[in-house]
Amino acid sequence: MASTDAAPPWLRTPDDANALAPKVWPERAHRDADGRLVLGGIPVTELAERFGTPLYVVDEADVRARAARMLAALQTAAASVGTSATVYYAGKAFLSGAIVRWVTEAGLGVDVCSGGELAIALAAGAEPARIGFHGNNKSVAEIERAVAAGVGTIVIDSEIEIERVADAAARAGLVQRVRLRVNSGVHASTHEFLATSHEDQKFGVSLDRAVELGTRIRSHPSLDFLGLHCHIGSQIFDSAGFAESAERLLAAHAELARVSPLPELNLGGGFGIAYTAADDPTPIEEIALGIAEAVATGCRVHGVPLPKLAFEPGRSVVGTAGVTLYTVGTVKPVPIEGGWRHYASVDGGMSDNLRTALYGAHYSARIASRESDAPPALFRIAGKHCESGDIVVDAEYLPHDVTPGDLLAVAATGAYCWSLANNYNHVPRPAVVAVRDGAARVIVRGETEADLLARDAGLDASDRSDAAEGADA
Structure with a gap:
């Protein structure tokens, strides 16, 4: 009673229905x-x-190996163009005490997006300075907790958060490092991406306000502005979307950097994995090199120093x-x-x-x-x-x-x-x-x-x- 007529086009009848597709299963399965x-x-x-x-x-062992490979690939690519890279594990993919220990022991920081995720990361021993805190609606209490804990960076997701984070840091007598999440207008998935002039989504601020809001961040003595942040999508199989997004971000980055140093550019995560035998993601080493070269080229065009790079892979580490x-x-x-x-x-x-x-x-x-x-x-x-x-x-x-x-x-x-x-x-x-x-x-x-x-x-x-x-x- 077997039939292939109803199968989706990408699904092929296997020669052996017991076989394990190598890219889909853990390496030693x-x-x-x-x-x-x-x-x-x-x-x-x-x-x-x-x-x-x-x-x-x-x-x-598979998680630890993938985390180490991810770190090595991104840092090697950054070094090849004369800069460095910081890598955070995106905890939203899967976060537990054990996972935090595995990825931090592999050299990654941890990216969290709620008070609960922050609590898990801290309880598992993650170094606060190596934690990044995301979220489009961080409560005042969450912001205050992150500042008090010494979280390394808070990603400002909206105009109103500038004042909230600045106020929390000022009241704590601290200077909080922050990034500004920007929508580049690039939407990427697998090997395709769409570039538009605007994005209609809940995360981040529009690219045309990046310089204005970055300048406002700099006006607060309780904030240390590290740079722009962008996340273009998920399940991305190559570097093309990242390169297009970086090219757009670098125009705003360069304008801000000419006023005073802007040390970093965070290009987020979204590196894809194979869920089926039909999926064929490009090796992370090639993707990383493509991104690094695109950033280096953009900086030469705009005549600004090459920033440090930062990334936030999650699925590609643990999926x-x-x-x-x-x-x-x-x-x-x-x-x-x-x-x-x-x-x-x-x-x-x-x-x-x-x-x-x-x-x-x-x-x-x-x-x-x-x-x-x-x-x-x-x-x-x-x-x-x-x-x-x-x-x-x-x-x-x-x-x-x-x-x-x-x-x-x-x-x-x-x-x-x-x-x-x-x-x-x-x-x-x-x-x-x-x-x-x-x-x-x-x-x-x-x-x-x-x-x-x-x-x-x-x-x-x-x-x-x-x-x-x-x-x-």
Whole structure:
């Protein structure tokens, strides 16, 4: 009953529906002699037996290696044109105490965008001076907390924040380093970008006000203006969009730099990863060199000194290192035009991976507890939630004999899956387990039904006790 008619154009029928696409899975992921997927030296069947499913699994060595490679690539590219680079890990991708330690030990700073993210970064030992604080609506309390903590840079996102940050720093008797987020009019995604004259979005200020607002920042003795900041998009596969954005920013940068030194230019993040075998991002070393050369060229054109560069990668550090494990519950073929589509429903869904429903994101999946000689069939991996849009993987070829009880692994879930996790239908959020060298440990505890009940102020102790007994039964 397999059919390729309904498959999206980018999805190719595989020669082997058990094979792991190299760019999609953690670098050391493989199948053992029994056909089981192995992550961090541990068969996933052992992880599922020990921790249950759904389960987020993060390959620690993979995260550390990608962080180190990212830092080396950006710093080497900057050095090749005569400057330096600072790299922050964008915590919104996935932030926990363990992740903070891994990336900071690799030499990265940490970028946060809420009071909660700041609290995690500080509690995990991140050096405050190496933290950047983003956000389009930072509260006065959050700004005051960041200033008091000694956060290295606050990214000013709107005109009103200039006064708020300046006032908080003045009252604390400190000089706060800041950047100004600017919309360059460049929107980038994968290998395409669109350049417009204006941007209609909630982040940043328009490019035509950059000099005016930068001058206003400089008028406050409690602020130290480092430079302009821009973020052009996500899942960017090459340097073209970054180069166009840098060219636009450098006109404003040069005007400000001619008045007094402007030491830095922050070009944000957005470097893409492969979610499917069809994705082919350019190596970060090539992207980094392309960006650095574009900035150097722009500075020569404008006749200003080359600034230090700063970047904020997140997904490209942690995304590929993460895999989510599920248990298949039901399997059913559904007749569609031109053939059949097979639905495999798993024990998670949009509560642990919202990106498919939210963005139409594509993912890759494999049966992880065994290999199969069955021919490939077109599958859609559905979640357990009472929502027709609850899809984890929209289209994937899996062996035709997928059956209830199989373990299913979805690749490249390290970024924005745990971060966006929720309790829809009162489903507890899964645990996050780190694996490395044959050892596994919980780095974020999974929720239980008791956790959900404990937050419900409309229940008393006896209600919770009765519910717990029912769950145990």
